[in-house]
Amino acid sequence: MLQNKYSFNQSSTELVISGLPDYSNDDKNDNISIVSNWKLSVINQPEIEGSIDHLKSVIKAFYKCAALSLLDRDEKIESELIDLNLDDSGNYRITLKSTKPNIKPLKLKIGYAEFSDIINCFDQLKNFKKIKIDFNELLPNIKKKSIFSLHNNRFSYIIVPPVLALITLSIFTFMGIYFFENKDSRSKNISMISNNSNIMIKMN
């Protein structure tokens, strides 16, 4: 049985997928449902290849990293097979871990240009009908800035100012009442003293 082979290119990057059709799924001769081999080549970088599990984890990590970069969120992407993070100098640092023992992880450093080329190749693969890979499980599951937290914020925006105003008003009211009560009792004391002094004078 002949293997099918398809390649996807974008500027500095080439992704090659080889595999076989799955006739039990009514595949045509030129389809690939069973990926036997894949290879990702980026200019000036070592070639990356591996099993379908590696490919899936690489695609998943790149898609998640793209979404996080665009959303300007700083999260580390780490899995059993790949770590992918943006460093301080604005480059993506990739660590590919082999499943075989005694093989050191492969470390790569790529810029934004190569990163977008790789994403472009994965997007081409995603939209290529002849290769059947379930991308639903590979798409980033990034929690939206939750409506709940937005409501919380809105709630705090709505509730906090009147509560603060009420507290301030209460403090001033109590201060006012205290002040006037003191003033009244002081004037009463003064009148008592003056009455007493009159009595004293009369007694004299």
Next chain:
Amino acid sequence: MLLLAIETIDLNGSESMYAISNKLNLQHLFPSKVSIWKLRANNPMRKSQNSKNINYEQFEGLIKITSEMSKYLYPYIRAIISSKDNYTNNPELWNDFQSRYIELIEERFNTESIIVQNLMNYDYSHEFYKKILLTLSLASTVEGYNRLKFVLANL
């Protein structure tokens, strides 16, 4: 900001956007160049800001135009990003882009606003310019429209 970056790269950007909108059969949303300009004026940082709300269909239309323009300009976008990635060896393209982008911001935006002043400050905003170009490059793929829509809806 994305459309302004497109205009920075394509000197005839407003004409191209209108041509692309016609190609995408969006005449009902953007019957003239002025209609696109009016929608772009919804940006509160602009000098002549339009306070009229943008509807969902118009929002999608602008995303389609941005994504399609990015496809058309991808080689240039990539070259500018690459110039920034290899700045020590090849700074010219990045410098040209950044100076024209700042010029356009100064020309179109309200420069009294602190946000706009920060945007015009290269030291403060060069990473932001790079992110804008990365967004355009990731919007240029076959999945670009969906990606851009997802990002803008989650900002």
